[in-house]
Amino acid sequence: MPNKQILLISRNMPPLIGGMERLMQNTANILDKHYSVTVIAPKGASAHLPDHIHVHELPTSPIFFILLSIPLALWLAGKTKYHLVIGGSGVMAPVIALVQKIFKCRGVVFVHGLDIIANNAVYQAIFVRALRHIDTLIANSNNTKALAVATGINESKIHIIHPGTNLPNIDKAKSREYLDQKYALQNKKILLSVGRITPRKGLKEFVQNAMPALCQHDNDIILLVAGDHPNQGLTKSAKLPTEIAAISFELGIQDSIIFLGSISDDELSHCYAGADCLIFPLINIPGDVEGFGMVAIEAAAHGTPTIAFDEGGVSDAVVSGQSGHLIPAGKYDGITDALSQLLIKKEKDWENACRSHAKSFSWANFGSALLHILDA
Template sequence: MKEGETKPRILMVTRNFPPLTGGMERLMQHTAEGISCYADLTIIGPTGCRAYAPPKSTVHEVPFGLLPFLTIGSMIAARTCLRKNFDLAIGGSGLAAPTLWILKGLFKLRTAVFIHGLDIVVNNFIYQRAFIPAVRAADLLIANSQSTKALAIERGVAERKITVIHPGTTLPELSSLPPDADFCSRHRIQDKRVVLFTGRITRRKGLSQFITRSLPAIVQAHPDTVLLVVGDSPDQSLNRNGETEHVNKALEESGLGKNVLFLGKVGDRELTAAYAAADVQVLPLVEVPGDIEGFGMVAIEAAALGTPTVAFSLGGVTDAISPGNGRLVPEGRYDLFSSAVCELFNDSTITAESCRKHASDFSWKIVSARLKEVLAQTMDD
């Protein structure tokens, strides 16, 4: 921080911000809200982000296509730095690292970059050659899990630069939650055992294989089971694939179409209702070269609503699940995965209270306080 200033001036450059949707976007929105409480914040984000930015922040909108964001975003960032002296520039992901590298060279700015897993390992030659060196050049790397930290070290990032700060969640007031009965009635799943899948339908999420290799055993044991799918196919992510086609094929071959309900992309209130209504959430992750689950934020979000999660032990999801909010299953053991889901239908050791207690360690208040501390250290170095 510059002498004589009461507030640090912080520039955030991020393509991951609402109105785009996903865990990274929610993380950066809450990060901006936390920073705006103690800093003069300027945001360079995707078109439409102004409506979701903190009221006191300055916002510059850039088309969210990859090439326009990199080129136009970098020019706006440089022009903004010419007009205002910043104490720190923050990148919302590895995609912003080249822009920050330019700002660091031109304006001697301290820089920090959030890294999420996929933006370290994505299987793209140009990205690995051009973006990863810029990631290494940042003064601070904020990893969302121990797994992401390990991946960054493998790519040559100095360990001393990396701090792990897990993404957070909102801890809802139970009295303000939408009634489960209303949600279940609207979707005709009253008196059903609800298994929830939440997230973009990408290959690494493993939905098609779960339908083929785990859901039949669950339905056989509990014929009243409904798999509720909340999310859609990615259209703006680094990795796009044909998982939706695999899901449709799995449904056709398994004959379980009547046991699966797709809600598509939903708003926050509907997502909250889905979490609260579910008996178990599933994260049937599969290993995909050039892709990875950086943390598993949905496990924390579900826990905040009292819902446990069963997940394969891959990537950063191991940081998000404890005995208090779910079960980790060895990768590829679909038999054990099915058993874990069925056990949680009636497991009295994992309760709504134990899930919420687990989630309380990931509150945005705790996350923001930790981030404020590490950013202050970076600006003072």
């Protein structure tokens, strides 16, 4: 059994669903191979982690999780001499800072972008202030690092590690056949949107400003929307899917958009592999940001390119000409042009280039970078 003891505290952990949750689950799995790991996580997390990790489960409610994690972390740290205490996001900064100070152990916090600039005075006064006292921060992109430095965090404390991805062995032709049969998409050109439907994702604006022209240019275009509104976390936008559907009816393009809602990982994998292109039309929202753009890496891992607006940290995730196209933010006519270029290039060329791009974001590479920082 490894000698070093680690306490990992994160509400972002399965059974909750999302990119941050996958990141923290894989982080726990990586740490488990090298350290003795204790985890404080939401109810149900133990079923998604190795059996011999010590898991303490708390309610999934953000407020209750944060409040209850403080006494639990202090109690655990009082019993065990931890080498490292790690927080899964900026919301864990106060408890990490407290344990770090009282028990003289090294504190580490992952930051993702929104957890730095969340537009809330109380959050900024307590959580971001606590981040300034953490020994080591791990940012998911260059943009997130810049946001952290702008808040007064010492740049020397911040390390960039891009989130990892799996590299699936999947047949794109079979996935396309699956989508064709399930949604009657034969001979259609499939655009895909993936992720929680929040304002910064820009899906509403994309449907308003780009879809009519795209459909006029090619009436065989279909947009699949995989994801629903977030019901927990720092942002909520329950009305957006309904608003987007209403706009599509007003514009007469409702038959060109299919809302899939929340789907299984297997279904999502088929969507990634079977689509012609992922669209990622981010917009600038004060107090909100796309920290990295994990869906673009996941699409690339399935051999599918991305067309994205160059907002937030997405420039770390998409390389124009290799894994898709980055378009200046707000240039909706640029999406039409980029899509035309993308469809002209041979499908196999995109598949090979995208998969090559995704290889540098493997979980093995993520783990090596993480261990190098933690063992420094």
